[in-house]
Amino acid sequence: MDEFVFEPRLDAAAMKAFAHPLRLRMFSVLSNGGPATATGLAERLGESTGQTSYHLRQLERHGLVEEDTSLGKGRERWWRASSFSMRKRAGDATAPEVAVLRSAMVEDAAATMQAWLSDDAAPQVWVDASLEQSTTAILTPAELAVMNREVQKVVDRHTSAGSGREAELREADSTKLRRIRVYYYAFPLPQD
Template sequence: MTDAPEPNPSPPSPPTPSTAPPVRRMDARSLRGLAHPLRMRILDLLTLDGADTATGLGRRLGENTGTVSWHLRHLADHGFIEEETGRGTRRERWWRAVRAARRLDTNDFRDDPDMRGALSVYLHETVHQGFDQVTTYLAEEWSPEWRDAGTLSRWQDLRLTPEQLAALNAELEAVVVRHREAAARDGATPEAEEARPVLVQLHSFPRKERDER
């Protein structure tokens, strides 16, 4: 049985704008432009920590400023970063990551022999970055509250079809998006003062059985 509506319902609340960044689908040109270990590390630092200069990035990465400057220009040419205008000088430019979520479909490139090298570099560097971030977290000192809140989890007792695995990943992504948008709505609350940047890493993939290897 459905309840009858209130006789004078209050007006609905305006929808909350989505905090999701625009999605950039990686094509061959953008993949070639990004698939370099140092460029990917530079972009990751600008994405996670905000704008920086070639000098600052070189210091953090242990690289020559001139080398970093060359890669920054390359990233800018491919639309991954942009200059932060009104800041810095002609000799010291500030760069920031363009706000976008990168989406790469490996099926777009697997049958193209000219793209296999770039695809391999991109995927391996992505995995290495995630591994380095996890090991850094484990080596750092955290309060008990933050240490207990973090997790490194693995479930090995699932047997799924490709469709079920795709549905699992879509559902997990939806959970992350829901929490991101809830955090954006609650940004002005007192609890937000205790908030820190959080990385969510999800690795889910099929595993060959013993007699298939």
């Protein structure tokens, strides 16, 4: 069996909190659509503001969302998804909460990619800038680890340029600035 390692490290209580269906949906909305208030999340998800407020506090308690102080005015609180990565680790049994999270992440990735691939109205400039790629290679574990570290450094370098640009994104022409998603999976294929 395998265990998943989260970076930053999420303890069992955080994984259990995150595995709640509404919290997963809320995190997905915040990840895909950017910061929102509890009221905005409630409207988008067909829930009450009381429900979304409660679940945002639970997610915040475990470091899965954080307040975006650059957007709030007065008592209005805006929330954004926190970033984390998940790695598989051989040895221990997978907790049910981790299985739920893993499944939700795969479903969200598939739905997000399908939405992009089905968007016939996407501006050509974004179509030209995007990439859908699948590559198969024969590598040692050490080579795979080195490749993953190098790719992560490149992704971190480029995505850090976008931090703190929420206000700019709200005012920008969508042909010039958009929220982007990077999916990168590099793992051994099952043996025959």
